[in-house]
Amino acid sequence: MKIDHVLTTCPYCGTGCNFYLQVVNERLIGVIPCKTDEISQGRLCIKGYNAHTFVQHPDRLKHPMIKEKGKMRKASWDEALDKIVSEIKRITSEHGNDSVAVFASAKCTTEENYLFQKLARSAIGTNNVDHCARLCHASTVAGLVYSFGSGAMTNSIPEFEDANCILVTGSNTLEAHPLIGSRILKAMENGAQVIVIDPRDTPLSRLAQFTLHQKPGSDIAWINGMIRVIIEEGLFDKEFVDGRTELFEELKQVVQQYTPEEVEKITGIEPKMLVDAARTYAKADRSMIAYAMGITQHSNGTDLVKSLANLAMVTGNVGKESTGVNPLRGQCNVQGACDAGCLPDFYPGYQKVNDTGANKKFRGAWKSNLSTKVGSTITSTMEKMESGEIKGLIIFGENVMVSDPDIAHIEKALNSLDFFALVEIFPSETSKFADVILPAACYAEKDGTFTNTDRKIRMLRKAVGPPGEAMPDWKIACELGKKFGAEGFDFSSPAEIMDEMASLAPIYGGVSHGRADTEVISWPCPTKDHPGTKVLHVDGFKMGRGKFAPVHHSPPNEEPSEEFPMVLSTGRNLFQFHTGTMTRKSPKLEQEAPEPYVEINSGDAKMLGIEDGSRVRVTSRRGSIALVAKVTERIIPGTIFIPFHYAEAAANRLTNPAYDPIAQIPELKVCAARIERS
Ligand SMILES: Nc1nc2c(c(=O)[nH]1)N[C@H]1C(S)=C(S)[C@@H](COP(=O)(O)OP(=O)(O)OC[C@H]3O[C@@H](n4cnc5c(=O)[nH]c(N)nc54)[C@H](O)[C@@H]3O)O[C@H]1N2
Ligand SMILES: Nc1nc2c(c(=O)[nH]1)N[C@H]1C(S)=C(S)[C@@H](COP(=O)(O)OP(=O)(O)OC[C@H]3O[C@@H](n4cnc5c(=O)[nH]c(N)nc54)[C@H](O)[C@@H]3O)O[C@H]1N2
Ligand code: SF4
Ligand SMILES: [Mo]
Numbered sequence: 001m002k003i004d005h006v007l008t009t010c011p012y013c014g015t016g017c018n019f020y021l022q023v024v025n026e027r028l029i030g031v032i033p034c035k036t037d038e039i040s041q042g043r044l045c046i047k048g049y050n051a052h053t054f055v056q057h058p059d060r061l062k063h064p065m066i067k068e069k070g071k072m073r074k075a076s077w078d079e080a081l082d083k084i085v086s087e088i089k090r091i092t093s094e095h096g097n098d099s100v101a102v103f104a105s106a107k108c109t110t111e112e113n114y115l116f117q118k119l120a121r122s123a124i125g126t127n128n129v130d131h132c133a134r135l136c137h138a139s140t141v142a143g144l145v146y147s148f149g150s151g152a153m154t155n156s157i158p159e160f161e162d163a164n165c166i167l168v169t170g171s172n173t174l175e176a177h178p179l180i181g182s183r184i185l186k187a188m189e190n191g192a193q194v195i196v197i198d199p200r201d202t203p204l205s206r207l208a209q210f211t212l213h214q215k216p217g218s219d220i221a222w223i224n225g226m227i228r229v230i231i232e233e234g235l236f237d238k239e240f241v242d243g244r245t246e247l248f249e250e251l252k253q254v255v256q257q258y259t260p261e262e263v264e265k266i267t268g269i270e271p272k273m274l275v276d277a278a279r280t281y282a283k284a285d286r287s288m289i290a291y292a293m294g295i296t297q298h299s300n301g302t303d304l305v306k307s308l309a310n311l312a313m314v315t316g317n318v319g320k321e322s323t324g325v326n327p328l329r330g331q332c333n334v335q336g337a338c339d340a341g342c343l344p345d346f347y348p349g350y351q352k353v354n355d356t357g358a359n360k361k362f363r364g365a366w367k368s369n370l371s372t373k374v375g376s377t378i379t380s381t382m383e384k385m386e387s388g389e390i391k392g393l394i395i396f397g398e399n400v401m402v403s404d405p406d407i408a409h410i411e412k413a414l415n416s417l418d419f420f421a422l423v424e425i426f427p428s429e430t431s432k433f434a435d436v437i438l439p440a441a442c443y444a445e446k447d448g449t450f451t452n453t454d455r456k457i458r459m460l461r462k463a464v465g466p467p468g469e470a471m472p473d474w475k476i477a478c479e480l481g482k483k484f485g486a487e488g489f490d491f492s493s494p495a496e497i498m499d500e501m502a503s504l505a506p507i508y509g510g511v512s513h514g515r516a517d518t519e520v521i522s523w524p525c526p527t528k529d530h531p532g533t534k535v536l537h538v539d540g541f542k543m544g545r546g547k548f549a550p551v552h553h554s555p556p557n558e559e560p561s562e563e564f565p566m567v568l569s570t571g572r573n574l575f576q577f578h579t580g581t582m583t584r585k586s587p588k589l590e591q592e593a594p595e596p597y598v599e600i601n602s603g604d605a606k607m608l609g610i611e612d613g614s615r616v617r618v619t620s621r622r623g624s625i626a627l628v629a630k631v632t633e634r635i636i637p638g639t640i641f642i643p644f645h646y647a648e649a650a651a652n653r654l655t656n657p658a659y660d661p662i663a664q665i666p667e668l669k670v671c672a673a674r675i676e677r678s
């Protein structure tokens with residue numbers, strides 16, 4: 001019996017580890033780490049080691065299906081694709097092109113995402129294309145584009161090891177990006193000071209030299225407070241501030257009122273701890289900031305991101321190795337889906353849809369009349385579905401009935417649609433609402449690329465064939481494009497699709513499968529002989545000077561009240577991934593974290609008569625769920641935490657759909673709730 005080893009990329013987090021899939025007779029039997037991979041260095045986390053287990057699960061979708069009289073029946077590919085095209089055409093001819101929306105997928109390859117947005121823009125005629133980045137790092141893209149001119153991670157994963165100081169906030173790095181977390185531990189071994197600022201204890205905060213706990217939603221106050229200390233004590237980088245930035249005086253004015261005592265009132269952080277942390281960050285030669293959802297998922301998420309950029313610029317920690325502002329991107333290919341233009345305001349390579357030059361360029365290339373009207377985000381699409389303005393929806397690989405805030409509202413929105421098509425690998429909570437379901441090939445069954453959080457192009461290589469009649473998403477998008485009658489959907493391989501994207505998106509100009517097969521390239525990579533770019537903004541910012549943002553603290557949209565006295569935060573655990581369609585089919589992962597739970601501080605639990613392991617009910621203004629209590633010291637009094645992985649007690653029944661006005665990212669990290677014994 002022959003065992004094949006196929007080198008590919010992990011389908012879970014944005015770290016982008018490579019590993020070998022082991023194949024015997026078309027069966028996947030295991031995962032082997034890859035020692036020569038620059039990112040994973042021969043190690044993996046438990047999700048990576050189990051990434052083969054869901055692929056050949058019997059529940060995989062195997063045939064196209066059409067809903068008839070409320071029941072799903074098998075259909076041929078032709079029939080199902082024709083149905084989608086005729087229904088979408090009917091809707092657009094009656095209500096205009098913007099009455100349809102497409103959700104792309106950060107689980108699909110960059111090549112596939114390139115085709116999803118091309119399908120929306122060129123074949124259907126709308127910029128209504130978006131994906132889960134909206135719920136994730138939309139505020140990073142908006143905030144860092146304002147501050148630096150580019151929304152991506154400024155530095156690279158290996159550089160963590162050489163930093164002298166690492167400030168981690170709103171990132172549970174060892175559980176959500178374990179192989180980045182282990183680089184931070186390595187940095188500590190090398191002598192780096194690590195500062196973790198998080199409302200909960202995380203595995204990393206327990207090891208860090210500095211652990212500060214703030215009230216959820218209070219971050220701008222401590223960031224402004226630190227900047228004030230740094231300026232007052234002359235610890236700022238005058239040369240960098242004078243030479244490379246603007247609006248410093250305005251920033252200086254705004255931070256004045258954030259004295260350590262004032263910051264304590266807002267955040268609960270002790271003045272001495274704040275001052276010590278500020279000094280440590282500012283005095284280190286090379287300080288890195290890493291952050292994730294604890295910063296971005298707020299109704300002022302864009303201001304929060306800008307605020308972290310202020311802190312880095314004031315100390316000159318941008319444009320050098322082992323410094324910078326480093327948003328840890330979440331999904332395996334959320335970076336690539338953004339780069340490929342699955343955003344309502346950008347063509348591939350962050351070229352604005354309402355820029356006449358860019359519009360002309362893409363019209364010429366795609367031979368199609370493209371709209372210059374900025375499209376609708378996921379957040380506003382849900383509202384427009386409910387009001388009847390958007391009537392047709394195609395989703396490629398998202399599970400909105402578990403992942404989007406205020407599920408009762410999502411349910412109403414999906415029920416209001418005239419037509420809904422879903423491309424998936426498994427039946428999901430969302431698939432119950434679909435009129436047509438198409439079966440897709442998953443990561444192990446196709447070629448293509450993911451772009452990881454530090455902008456590296458990572459190859460996916462087909463290890464096994466897809467189940468039943470399932471097809472890779474890129475082929476599905478090509479078939480749909482052709483049936484819509486659009487030009488430019490005649491691709492015979494993902495490599496060809498990447499060539500087209502590279503010819504239109506300058507940041508990918510030098511990227512090809514030929515190169516990515518043997519080299520590790522980070523974009524921007526404008527030409528075939530360009531080596532790629534590890535550190536951004538070395539010689540300057542895209543728009544000239546880096547821009548400080550004088551921003552003030554503002555409270556979350558919903559604050560505790562008598563009826564809802566607790567602050568509810570939501571997030572992740574190590575073993576499960578998102579809505580669990582994949583990890584909950586992996587026996588080892590499911591065994592470790594099998595059921596929904598809520599973390600509550602031991603003092604609060606005692607007061608409420610709640611014991612560890614007892615059944616409780618958590619209720620917010622939008623819904624109520626029953627689950628098990630985990631009594632812990634890990635969380636600060638007055639707050640509770642629920643992982644959003646479990647459909648049977650979905651945290652998003654409770655969450656607040658209020659969103660950031662600029663990025664339209666919902667406030668998934670704070671809402672008011674009540675917890676009681678059930
Ligand atoms: N195991 C696992 N790994 C994953 C994922 C998964 O589902 N499971 N998902 C991937 C994806 S898409 C993403 S986006 C990343 C997310 O990765 P993370 O953002 O690290 O994960 P979260 O659990 O959402 O939240 C991070 C931290 O924010 C803290 N926090 C809550 N409120 C606040 C606040 O107001 N301020 C601050 N500063 N912190 C706060 C929480 O206590 C938590 O420690 O993980 C990726 N990796
Ligand atoms: N309360 C709360 N809610 C949150 C968050 C939070 O912290 N708290 N975090 C938010 C964040 S950061 C994110 S990124 C979102 C994630 O939200 P989603 O993207 O909706 O979550 P996933 O479960 O990753 O959904 C991906 C779907 O794609 C399918 N899939 C996998 N591979 C393929 C493929 O190759 N092709 C196709 N067509 N389908 C495929 C999977 O089966 C799965 O159903 O959730 C958000 N929701
Ligand atoms: S760290 Fe992320 S990419 Fe690496 S093995 Fe774990 S889940 Fe996969
Ligand atoms: Mo995410």
